[in-house]
Amino acid sequence: MSVKTKTEILDAAEILFAEHGFADTSLRSITSHAGVNLASVNYHFGSKKMLIQEVLRRYLDTFIPAVGNELQMLLQATPQPNMQQVFRSLIQPLLLLNKTRPDGTAIFVRLLGRGYSESQGHLRKYIMFHYGDVLKGFVEAVVLAAPELEPSDIFWRLHFAIGTFVFTMASSKALLEIAEADYQQAEDIEGIIHRLIPYISAGAAAPTVNI
Amino acid sequence: MSVKTKTEILDAAEILFAEHGFADTSLRSITSHAGVNLASVNYHFGSKKMLIQEVLRRYLDTFIPAVGNELQMLLQATPQPNMQQVFRSLIQPLLLLNKTRPDGTAIFVRLLGRGYSESQGHLRKYIMFHYGDVLKGFVEAVVLAAPELEPSDIFWRLHFAIGTFVFTMASSKALLEIAEADYQQAEDIEGIIHRLIPYISAGAAAPTVNI
DNA sequence: ATTAAATTAAAACAAGTGTTTGAAATGGTT
DNA sequence: AACCATTTCAAACACTTGTTTTAATTTAAT
Numbered sequence: 001m002s003v004k005t006k007t008e009i010l011d012a013a014e015i016l017f018a019e020h021g022f023a024d025t026s027l028r029s030i031t032s033h034a035g036v037n038l039a040s041v042n043y044h045f046g047s048k049k050m051l052i053q054e055v056l057r058r059y060l061d062t063f064i065p066a067v068g069n070e071l072q073m074l075l076q077a078t079p080q081p082n083m084q085q086v087f088r089s090l091i092q093p094l095l096l097l098n099k100t101r102p103d104g105t106a107i108f109v110r111l112l113g114r115g116y117s118e119s120q121g122h123l124r125k126y127i128m129f130h131y132g133d134v135l136k137g138f139v140e141a142v143v144l145a146a147p148e149l150e151p152s153d154i155f156w157r158l159h160f161a162i163g164t165f166v167f168t169m170a171s172s173k174a175l176l177e178i179a180e181a182d183y184q185q186a187e188d189i190e191g192i193i194h195r196l197i198p199y200i201s202a203g204a205a206a207p208t209v210n211i
Numbered sequence: 212m213s214v215k216t217k218t219e220i221l222d223a224a225e226i227l228f229a230e231h232g233f234a235d236t237s238l239r240s241i242t243s244h245a246g247v248n249l250a251s252v253n254y255h256f257g258s259k260k261m262l263i264q265e266v267l268r269r270y271l272d273t274f275i276p277a278v279g280n281e282l283q284m285l286l287q288a289t290p291q292p293n294m295q296q297v298f299r300s301l302i303q304p305l306l307l308l309n310k311t312r313p314d315g316t317a318i319f320v321r322l323l324g325r326g327y328s329e330s331q332g333h334l335r336k337y338i339m340f341h342y343g344d345v346l347k348g349f350v351e352a353v354v355l356a357a358p359e360l361e362p363s364d365i366f367w368r369l370h371f372a373i374g375t376f377v378f379t380m381a382s383s384k385a386l387l388e389i390a391e392a393d394y395q396q397a398e399d400i401e402g403i404i405h406r407l408i409p410y411i412s413a414g415a416a417a418p419t420v421n422i
Numbered sequence: 423a424t425t426a427a428a429t430t431a432a433a434a435c436a437a438g439t440g441t442t443t444g445a446a447a448t449g450g451t452t
Numbered sequence: 453a454a455c456c457a458t459t460t461c462a463a464a465c466a467c468t469t470g471t472t473t474t475a476a477t478t479t480a481a482t
Contacts, residue, residue: 026438026439026440027439027440027441028438028439028440038440038441039441039442039443041440041441042440042441042442047440047441048439048440048441
């Protein structure tokens with residue numbers, strides 16, 4: 001029965017991590033929400049740090065391969081895609097997470113936002129190490145969409161794109177509340193994603209300028 | 212002589228806050244770096260929370276009015292500016308901070324990034340409350356640059372822009388190191404800013420699409 | 423020089439953290 | 453049923469956190 005306790009911890013942890021961040025979520029809060037004993041976290045995961053890794057890994061293991069597939073399909077159908085098509089290949093993998101777990105998409109992107117801002121580069125390295133192939137494939141697709149850009153431009157704009165995405169998602173809850181109050185139109189994570197794609201695509205494909 | 216201790220605390224605090232975030236910077240770390248007694252933080256600022264506010268206020272008090280001036284000058288010279296001109300009005304105010312304090316620009320934008328992701332909306336409200344006028348002026352300028360966009364589009368894209376900016380700056384240290392190692396070209400905060408403007412401007416001015 | 427206020431200093435406080443311990447309970451296997 | 457490994461549990465541990473206290477010291481004004 002160890003698997004039950006383990007997933008109950010993971011399920012409670014990911015919600016709290018997404019909402020309050022990693023540092024501001026205590027193991028006691030996690031275990032009490034999960035209805036398990038405090039010590040079980042260290043028993044099953046070894047440490048809080050490894051619990052965080054496991055929470056992220058669960059999502060990345062389904063998200064990244066899905067992106068890989070989408071990219072492959074895109075390039076097969078459209079050998080020279082434009083920027084918007086490249087970034088659109090993220091949409092289905094993101095929405096897929098909603099089927100894996102309730103609110104999975106929102107939780108994942110918020111976790112990603114938290115991880116990127118809190119872990120001072122550790123998450124970036126972790127992702128690069130474990131999922132580097134797919135990410136390189138994504139970069140190559142971006143190059144196809146904007147062959148006139150220099151490598152350093154690509155580098156920076158991709159990180160700008162990550163920043164836009166990750167930051168928006170980390171604050172998505174607050175932003176959705178403001179938007180709903182100010183514009184009286186209910187929106188959700190999927191809506192934000194569809195608003196993000198044109199912004200990111202246009203930014204990434206913007207002409208370079210003489211400084 | 213209270214002012215000396217006070218500014219020494221602020222100077223040490225802003226560097227540590229920018230580097231490690233607010234939650235992960237202890238008062239003991241701040242006071243030992245500042246060479247002052249632990250209790251002096253509570254004596255001079257009341258609490259850690261109010262110290263954080265004071266650190267941010269020092270920068271915002273010079274940054275926001277400078278933006279206001281730039282906007283006023285821009286609109287006087289160019290009543291119908293384009294998006295890039297609007298965002299370019301942020302450059303001088305940002306670089307101005309480098310003259311106020313060593314590395315001021317980098318520290319400020321990193322603080323802003325930390326504050327936005329860690330304070331769960333408090334910083335946004337604080338800024339809106341104390342500097343709402345200038346910010347509304349900026350939004351109006353964006354509307355002038357893209358009158359075809361709906362208000363909700365403006366809202367989202369401005370927050371995307373903030374996200375791009377703030378996240379990039381929060382991770383600017385790591386990104387600069389990677390870029391220098393991979394592309395052998397030394398760069399700095401000013402360089403990033405000049406790379407950011409085209410990206411943000413193009414993203415903010417992107418055509419809306421049928422979802 | 424004396425006095426009162428402002429500031430600094432060392433120490434302790436109360437609360438919260440992740441982790442470890444050792445015994446109790448539970449599980450499946452023979 | 454008896455055994456052993458796995459898992460749960462309550463408690464304590466060691467440590468860090470922001471804050472408060474109380475006394476010592478410095479500063480400024482009379």
